[in-house]
Amino acid sequence: MSEQLTDRKGAWVFIEHRDGRITDVSLELIGRARELADRLGYEVVGLLCGHGVDDLATEVIRRGADRVLLADHPELAHYRTLPYARVAIAEARRRRPEIFLVGGSPNGRDFAPRVASALRCGLTADCTDLQVGNYHVKRDNTTYENLLLQIRPAFGGNLVATIVNPHTRPQMATVREGVMRMPEADATRTGVVERVIPEFEPGDFALEVISHEARHSTVKLKDAAVVVAGGAGITDPKEFELLRDLANLLGGEVGASRAAVDAGFIEKDHQVGQTGTTVRPRLYIAAGISGAIQHRAGMDQSSKIIAINTDPGAPMFQIAHYRIVGKAGDVVPMIIKALRERSADQGAAEGAAR
Amino acid sequence: MTDSRPIDCVVLVKQVPDTHNVTGEAMTSNGTMNRSALPAIFNPEDLNALEMALQVRERHGGTVTVVTMGPPKAADILRESLWRGADRVVLLTDRKFAGADTLATSFALQKAIEKLGRYDLVLAGRQAIDGDTAQVGPQTAEKLGIPQITYAESILEIADGRITAERALDHGSEVVRCRMPCLLTVVGSANTPRPPSARRRMALKLAATSAEIPALRERWPELGTEDALAAHLQSRDLLIPVWTADDIGLAAESIGLAGSPTQVHKVNFVVLESTESKTVEPTPEAIAAMVAELVHEYIVG
Numbered sequence: 042m043s044e045q046l047t048d049r050k051g052a053w054v055f056i057e058h059r060d061g062r063i064t065d066v067s068l069e070l071i072g073r074a075r076e077l078a079d080r081l082g083y084e085v086v087g088l089l090c091g092h093g094v095d096d097l098a099t100e101v102i103r104r105g106a107d108r109v110l111l112a113d114h115p116e117l118a119h120y121r122t123l124p125y126a127r128v129a130i131a132e133a134r135r136r137r138p139e140i141f142l143v144g145g146s147p148n149g150r151d152f153a154p155r156v157a158s159a160l161r162c163g164l165t166a167d168c169t170d171l172q173v174g175n176y177h178v179k180r181d182n183t184t185y186e187n188l189l190l191q192i193r194p195a196f197g198g199n200l201v202a203t204i205v206n207p208h209t210r211p212q213m214a215t216v217r218e219g220v221m222r223m224p225e226a227d228a229t230r231t232g233v234v235e236r237v238i239p240e241f242e243p244g245d246f247a248l249e250v251i252s253h254e255a256r257h258s259t260v261k262l263k264d265a266a267v268v269v270a271g272g273a274g275i276t277d278p279k280e281f282e283l284l285r286d287l288a289n290l291l292g293g294e295v296g297a298s299r300a301a302v303d304a305g306f307i308e309k310d311h312q313v314g315q316t317g318t319t320v321r322p323r324l325y326i327a328a329g330i331s332g333a334i335q336h337r338a339g340m341d342q343s344s345k346i347i348a349i350n351t352d353p354g355a356p357m358f359q360i361a362h363y364r365i366v367g368k369a370g371d372v373v374p375m376i377i378k379a380l381r382e383r384s385a386d387q388g389a390a391e392g393a394a395r
Numbered sequence: 396m397t398d399s400r401p402i403d404c405v406v407l408v409k410q411v412p413d414t415h416n417v418t419g420e421a422m423t424s425n426g427t428m429n430r431s432a433l434p435a436i437f438n439p440e441d442l443n444a445l446e447m448a449l450q451v452r453e454r455h456g457g458t459v460t461v462v463t464m465g466p467p468k469a470a471d472i473l474r475e476s477l478w479r480g481a482d483r484v485v486l487l488t489d490r491k492f493a494g495a496d497t498l499a500t501s502f503a504l505q506k507a508i509e510k511l512g513r514y515d516l517v518l519a520g521r522q523a524i525d526g527d528t529a530q531v532g533p534q535t536a537e538k539l540g541i542p543q544i545t546y547a548e549s550i551l552e553i554a555d556g557r558i559t560a561e562r563a564l565d566h567g568s569e570v571v572r573c574r575m576p577c578l579l580t581v582v583g584s585a586n587t588p589r590p591p592s593a594r595r596r597m598a599l600k601l602a603a604t605s606a607e608i609p610a611l612r613e614r615w616p617e618l619g620t621e622d623a624l625a626a627h628l629q630s631r632d633l634l635i636p637v638w639t640a641d642d643i644g645l646a647a648e649s650i651g652l653a654g655s656p657t658q659v660h661k662v663n664f665v666v667l668e669s670t671e672s673k674t675v676e677p678t679p680e681a682i683a684a685m686v687a688e689l690v691h692e693y694i695v696g
Contacts, residue, residue: 154530158537163656166528209656367677
């Protein structure tokens with residue numbers, strides 16, 4: 042049943058799952074691990090803890106893994122730090138992976154430091170890119186080849202740092218959701234599902250989950266093609282309604298800066314930025330958002346940015362493609378009107394053609 | 396409801412540059428950041444952790460001890476902790492700590508917490524705004540050999556040596572029960588931290604580390620010689636203890652840069668891009684022209 046340990050070096054991915062589905066960030070990481078492993082000649086290994094999750098193991102292989110380490114146990118049915126970490130620490134000690142990637146979700150960020158601390162290895166938080174490269178240390182004239190380059194914003198997003206772990210293994214990183222491409226499932230891919238037996242200790246069950254409540258967010262900001270976002274320049278709830286109208290008209294979602302969330306105009310799951318969602322829409326309309334770096338970090342990859350602000354010096358104008366100096370409450374209705382007139386013209390034109 | 400036994404809390408705090416309020420002055424002309432223009436503040440979520448500990452003390456009795464690791468100037472947030480209600484504070488400072496990554500930091504915090512003695516709860520903010528890593532809490536818990544409750548939003552009950560708490564997660568919430576001692580990392584939505592009390596601020600305005608005594612004397616020359624001032628602070632319990640790496644018995648290989656497996660390969664400043672951009676007048680005609688252009692480029696419609 043169980044395969045032999047492989048001699049191939051491993052790029053591991055922690056497979057987080059919820060309600061019988063693998064989380065998006067875990068799938069995105071399988072995709073990037075595949076690219077890194079192909080370059081380095083490693084195998085991609087998914088570490089999957091759970092109970093009754095054989096179908097997820099198949100999914101991990103279809104998305105690009107060579108091997109799944111499957112720890113199936115009733116005590117692993119729901120995520121808990123200590124039992125999950127126990128499995129990861131034991132398997133990492135036994136198999137010595139080169140790379141270990143974990144999604145930057147709350148539970149991923151609960152799990153990864155616990156594991157890294159036990160393995161005494163380096164861990165970089167919340168990476169936005171991962172590459173492979175060499176690292177030269179002048180002091181001892183040594184070059185470390187093919188290290189994992191862990192790229193992350195630092196200092197509130199004002200810097201981008203590249204971090205390496207030359208001396209410790211695995212090279213661990215947590216990665217932000219939505220920054221890497223999700224691989225397609227390929228039903229023809231094959232791989233090995235290897236069952237591992239957890240060796241728990243009594244202390245691992247110090248914590249029990251009494252209840253959990255899913256809050257199914259209806260906000261689909263992350264994948265929205267158009268985001269219409271409001272900030273501190275919106276002073277009236279009615280103006281936020283205008284943003285909703287515009288978003289609906291464009292088939293988009295409503296976003297917000299932290300200021301608008303703090304002001305109580307909109308729920309937190311609409312927040313764009315470093316502490317909110319990272320978006321990459323085709324069009325981002327920033328209405329009354331000054332453009333603090335924390336906000337820009339979550340939207341500066343948008344294809345087109347329209348900035349509306351009364352302050353001509355607002356930082357958002359520096360990354361905007363269209364700069365409109367004016368009150369959001371005045372400008373947004375003009376955009377709505379222009380769009381409605383266009384669609385009315387189009388309707389009339391189509392009617393005439395028929 | 397309440398446990399008969401008092402609960403002793405240790406709160407881990409950090410002084411950070413105020414990256415959330417980057418103003419125009421903090422940006423240089425080429426769009427990079429001027430770090431020295433940023434004020435040093437009490438890490439916001441650490442204030443939530445302190446508030447949670449103070450509420451535990453109000454309900455169950457016990458003590459609140461605040462620990463920070465940082466440069467000598469970090470004594471500022473320890474004084475603030477005293478003014479907000481902490482019973483005791485400790486500053487971990489040593490040049491040898493410099494360059495510590497999260498792993499090396501967690502070793503130092505572990506040793507300091509163990510030196511403090513008995514505790515029931517360790518609380519820390521979920522993450523610090525300068526690094527946003529959220530790693531030091533779990534790494535410290537692992538080294539202390541205690542369980543962790545990260546993303547804690549509220550404590551529902553403490554009874555029979557166990558704590559019941561609610562975790563706030565992206566996809567919902569979770570109620571967990573855990574035996575103590577354990578470590579909590581606290582999210583910003585947990586509470587509204589109380590302000591420093593005016594009465595405590597007056598009573599504890601002289602609280603200082605021994606390194607701060609010369610500066611204190613300059614401000615209040617009437618306090619006498621430095622020795623007299625030190626004796627005064629000591630007798631009033633106003634001397635903030637300072638622990639070095641040696642004081643907490645930290646091995647050289649676990650400290651600072653040497654104890655940090657992660658190394659910074661390079662750092663790039665984020666330069667604001669000057670993209671191809673247009674200024675659009677806030678008039679219906681100009682807006683309609685912009686919309687037409689977006690439609691033409693298949694951005695909308």
